[in-house]
Amino acid sequence: MKLTRLMLALLLVSGLFVAACGEDEEEPESAAPTSEATSGKIQKNDANAEVQLTIGSKNFTEQKVLGEIYAQGLAAAGYSISKDLNLGDEKTALAAVKAGEISAYPEYTGTALLSFFGKQADELPKDPQAAYEEAKAGFEAEGLAALPPTPFTSSNEVAVTQKTAEDLGLKTISDLEGKSQDLTLYGSPECRQRLDCLLGLQQVYGLKFKKFVPVDIAQRHEVLTSGRADVSIVFTTDPQIQRENEVLLEDDQGMFPPYNSTLVMKQETLDAAGEDFQKTVELIQEQLTDENMQELNARVDLDKKDPATVAEEYLTETGLISG
Amino acid sequence: MSTTLAFLGEFGDAIDWIFNSRESQAGGAQVGGAENLPLLWTHLKLTAAAMALAIVIALPLGLALGHTGRGAFATISISNTGRAVPSVALIAFFVAFFPGTPEFWNVTVALALLAIPPILTNAFVGVRQVSRDAVDAARGMGMSGPQIVRSVELPLALPLIFGGIKTSTVNVIATATIAPLVGVLTLGDPIISGSVYGREGQIGASIMVAALAVAAELGLSALQRSVTPAGVKLERGASGTPSRLGTLKRRIQTVP
Amino acid sequence: MTELFAQLQTRDRSAPDCVADDGICPGWIADNFDRYLDPFWQHVFLTLVSVGIGFAIAFALAVMAHRRRWLVPPITQVTGILYTLPSVAVFFLLLPLTGRGNTTAIIALVAYTLLIIFRNVIAGFDNVPPETTDAGRGMGLTERQLLWRVELPLALPEIMAGLRIAVTTTVGLASLAFLAGAGGLGEALFADYTFRSNVLVAGGLAVLLAVILDLLVLGVQKLITPWTRVAT
Numbered sequence: 167m168k169l170t171r172l173m174l175a176l177l178l179v180s181g182l183f184v185a186a187c188g189e190d191e192e193e194p195e196s197a198a199p200t201s202e203a204t205s206g207k208i209q210k211n212d213a214n215a216e217v218q219l220t221i222g223s224k225n226f227t228e229q230k231v232l233g234e235i236y237a238q239g240l241a242a243a244g245y246s247i248s249k250d251l252n253l254g255d256e257k258t259a260l261a262a263v264k265a266g267e268i269s270a271y272p273e274y275t276g277t278a279l280l281s282f283f284g285k286q287a288d289e290l291p292k293d294p295q296a297a298y299e300e301a302k303a304g305f306e307a308e309g310l311a312a313l314p315p316t317p318f319t320s321s322n323e324v325a326v327t328q329k330t331a332e333d334l335g336l337k338t339i340s341d342l343e344g345k346s347q348d349l350t351l352y353g354s355p356e357c358r359q360r361l362d363c364l365l366g367l368q369q370v371y372g373l374k375f376k377k378f379v380p381v382d383i384a385q386r387h388e389v390l391t392s393g394r395a396d397v398s399i400v401f402t403t404d405p406q407i408q409r410e411n412e413v414l415l416e417d418d419q420g421m422f423p424p425y426n427s428t429l430v431m432k433q434e435t436l437d438a439a440g441e442d443f444q445k446t447v448e449l450i451q452e453q454l455t456d457e458n459m460q461e462l463n464a465r466v467d468l469d470k471k472d473p474a475t476v477a478e479e480y481l482t483e484t485g486l487i488s489g
Numbered sequence: 490m491s492t493t494l495a496f497l498g499e500f501g502d503a504i505d506w507i508f509n510s511r512e513s514q515a516g517g518a519q520v521g522g523a524e525n526l527p528l529l530w531t532h533l534k535l536t537a538a539a540m541a542l543a544i545v546i547a548l549p550l551g552l553a554l555g556h557t558g559r560g561a562f563a564t565i566s567i568s569n570t571g572r573a574v575p576s577v578a579l580i581a582f583f584v585a586f587f588p589g590t591p592e593f594w595n596v597t598v599a600l601a602l603l604a605i606p607p608i609l610t611n612a613f614v615g616v617r618q619v620s621r622d623a624v625d626a627a628r629g630m631g632m633s634g635p636q637i638v639r640s641v642e643l644p645l646a647l648p649l650i651f652g653g654i655k656t657s658t659v660n661v662i663a664t665a666t667i668a669p670l671v672g673v674l675t676l677g678d679p680i681i682s683g684s685v686y687g688r689e690g691q692i693g694a695s696i697m698v699a700a701l702a703v704a705a706e707l708g709l710s711a712l713q714r715s716v717t718p719a720g721v722k723l724e725r726g727a728s729g730t731p732s733r734l735g736t737l738k739r740r741i742q743t744v745p
Numbered sequence: 746m747t748e749l750f751a752q753l754q755t756r757d758r759s760a761p762d763c764v765a766d767d768g769i770c771p772g773w774i775a776d777n778f779d780r781y782l783d784p785f786w787q788h789v790f791l792t793l794v795s796v797g798i799g800f801a802i803a804f805a806l807a808v809m810a811h812r813r814r815w816l817v818p819p820i821t822q823v824t825g826i827l828y829t830l831p832s833v834a835v836f837f838l839l840l841p842l843t844g845r846g847n848t849t850a851i852i853a854l855v856a857y858t859l860l861i862i863f864r865n866v867i868a869g870f871d872n873v874p875p876e877t878t879d880a881g882r883g884m885g886l887t888e889r890q891l892l893w894r895v896e897l898p899l900a901l902p903e904i905m906a907g908l909r910i911a912v913t914t915t916v917g918l919a920s921l922a923f924l925a926g927a928g929g930l931g932e933a934l935f936a937d938y939t940f941r942s943n944v945l946v947a948g949g950l951a952v953l954l955a956v957i958l959d960l961l962v963l964g965v966q967k968l969i970t971p972w973t974r975v976a977t
Contacts, residue, residue: 250845250926252932253845253926254684255684257514257684258683258684267844267845352672355669355678355681355682355684355685356682356684356685358513358518358685359513359514359518359685365518379592379672379674380669380672380674380678380682381670381671381672382670382671382935382938384936384937384938384939385671385672385939388588388767388939389672391588392588392589393589394588394589394591394592394672405758408758408759409758409759409765453751453753457752457753457755458751458752458753461753461755462753464755464758468758468762468764468765469758469764469765470764470765470773470777470937470940470942470943472777472780479753480753483751483753483754484751484753485751569909569913569956569959570952570955570956572910572913572914572917572955573913573916573917573951573952573954573955573956573959574917574948574951574952574955575916575917575918575919575920575921575930575931575934575948575951575952576917576920576921577920577921577931577934577935578920578931578934578944578947578948578951578952579948581934581935581938581944581948582944582948584938584939585767585938585939585940585941585944586941586944588939659829662831663829663830663831663832663833664831666831666833666834667833667921670935671938677831677833680831680833680834680837681833681837681924683837688841691834691837691838692838694834695830695831695834695835695837695838698830698831698834699826699829699830699831699834702829702831703829706829
């Protein structure tokens with residue numbers, strides 16, 4: 167019947183249409199600056215163009231900035247880079263690497279030790295280099311490589327407002343004992359099951375909170391300033407700490423490990439990427455100090471700039487790419 | 490084929506998750522089974538609060554506008570624009586502009602705003618398409634405006650009004666799944682925070698939400714049947730949808 | 746070899762500042778408006794492709810079911826189930842099967858439009874006066890000619906109305922597509938949903954898009970059915 171044939175033809179055409187359009191989901195974005203990057207510290211090697219990599223990241227500002235920095239820096243070195251940032255929490259990102267959906271993403275040594283390798287609080291190394299070695303060994307057992315860590319460390323921290331700290335006399339996390347049952351804690355959704363978050367506060371410090379409310383991680387300061395949260399989990403590189411005069415409670419029982427960032431990828435991807443890869447990554451990371459990372463976060467969170475723009479600013483201001 | 494089998498297996502896991510609690514993906518928290526009850530309760534509370542607010546605002550307004558016949562353009566515009574506002578934008582708007590208010594009430598107001606257009610439009614159209622003869626007869630009998638609305642127009646408009654309420658309720662139940670993004674823990678939490686609840690949690694919670702929506706639809710349909718006057722039922726048919734629609738309804742095109 | 750760490754230029758951020766205080770800042774909006782263009786076009790793409798495919802499928806189903814009435818209840822049931830599933834759930838459930846990206850989002854959005862369009866097309870056909878179809882048959886028109894030349898034009902108002910609902914609803918749902926990795930205005934919105942300027946622009950653009958598409962469909966409707974008086 168001609169009508170049915172017409173309908174089938176319509177369906178076929180739309181099917182082809184979606185196949186053609188749906189295939190090209192993440193168009194490889196050439197993140198290299200418009201001028202030839204010959205005078206910057208990163209040297210472009212045309213041989214790297216054969217290597218195709220997808221850089222991923224987790225779902226908060228610092229991660230998006232790091233992802234952009236790696237993506238743009240590696241693109242300047244000649245690699246074919248596409249991005250898939252803002253994947254989710256640490257488990258989602260690790261699953262993405264293992265499944266081959268992304269080639270690499272920046273993970274924190276402390277997060278890896280606690281969330282992936284099941285280290286207990288009392289087994290945590292205090293030294294950043296030792297933490298990195300342990301994390302690296304853990305990743306190696308799963309066929310993954312962890313590149314040398316960044317200078318900066320971005321630790322989870324327990325934060326309260328100035329007023330709360332004064333009213334309740336809080337200086338250390340242990341000071342919360344006896345008071346926490348009247349306080350509301352806000353954290354990310356995965357905080358419930360992390361030893362460097364709610365779970366650790368419960369097990370290491372023996373704290374019970376009146377209520378735990380999971381919110382999007384980007385809200386971690388806003389919940390404090392608006393008064394919805396009494397206590398919040400923040401990162402030491404957050405620019406809002408200084409601006410809002412928040413008080414970070416001292417981790418007197420050593421619940422939080424070091425959190426340097428290390429690029430995690432499959433071993434075979436690293437081997438196939440050539441010798442330029444690790445060199446470029448280490449060159450990019452060299453200037454990622456605590457102060458610089460905090461400045462970059464401030465440009466995104468406070469100045470409301472785009473992470474991609476801020477990454478480019480980092481690369482040009484440090485001379486890695488000629489501006 | 491193996492994907493289908495895997496999916497069936499996952500489906501079984503999800504059903505198990507609904508009824509039995511277990512440790513979260515990385516340990517440390519309890520999920521599933523009885524742990525779902527607070528989530529379900531919040532979901533129901535949120536839906537009830539939003540629908541109550543929406544009905545209280547939209548129904549009298551729709552009835553009044555329909556009775557006087559004014560405001561057709563405004564009602565249609567609100568209906569169209571209301572459908573266009575993304576739910577997540579509305580929720581984000583309230584949280585951004587009223588940060589001090591508890592999240593529950595911010596989300597309630599946002600959901601109520603989403604629920605208003607179908608109820609408003611259907612109430613308006615429902616009253617408009619009541620036969621003019623019936624209204625004239627009632628006026629001839631000496632009934633005042635509000636009496637006409639209550640005794641004549643409202644009962645005859647009930648099928649459409651209920652249709653609007655049903656549509657809104659299902660929408661609100663579905664939209665309440667994104668409330669966890671701002672801290673109101675409904676059945677959407679297992680769906681969004683998959684890394685805590687696991688895949689069986691995501692599927693299980695989705696099944697629960699879908700079941701909730703179906704239950705609401707069936708329940709409201711039964712309620713509709715019980716309050717529709719017998720005469721109206723005979724004229725309109727069991728589903729309550731008239732088979733011929735007036736030009737006004739065609740223009741607005743409500744979803745019964 | 747140790748180099749001194751290069752220090753980035755910093756600025757004093759302790760003063761009250763519209764942007765840092767998450768307010769509505771016209772200056773920032775003007776400077777950063779181009780950030781929303783990519784998400785806007787992604788949103789347009791997702792909406793048009795999803796409604797296009799949904800319409801093709803639902804229309805085909807409705808034409809089939811129009812002549813074989815026994816098909817209507819089962820098709821309504823199936824599309825109804827797809828409609829009842831919260832779209833958020835469908836995004837997440839499809840992820841392991843179809844991966845992050847446009848495909849997953851489009852599948853979910855298409856599923857959602859099916860019931861709306863199917864129901865409206867069927868209702869459109871149902872509202873064609875039987876006298877008209879009888880007259881057509883009396884004039885000797887074949888079933889196919891009857892469909893295309895008589896029933897379809899008369900059903901158009903209802904069909905277009907359904908299309909308008911589908912378009913506006915899909916714009917709303919596509920703002921959740923970022924959960925499946927498909928970008929869109931929802932991604933921009935959720936990147937900073939406490940920043941009021943951002944919420945206003947991203948949300949406002951989504952509403953604007955829906956209104957524009959709604960009016961476009963209405964315009965097309967008026968163009969191809971000049972004999973009906975469609976007043977809105």
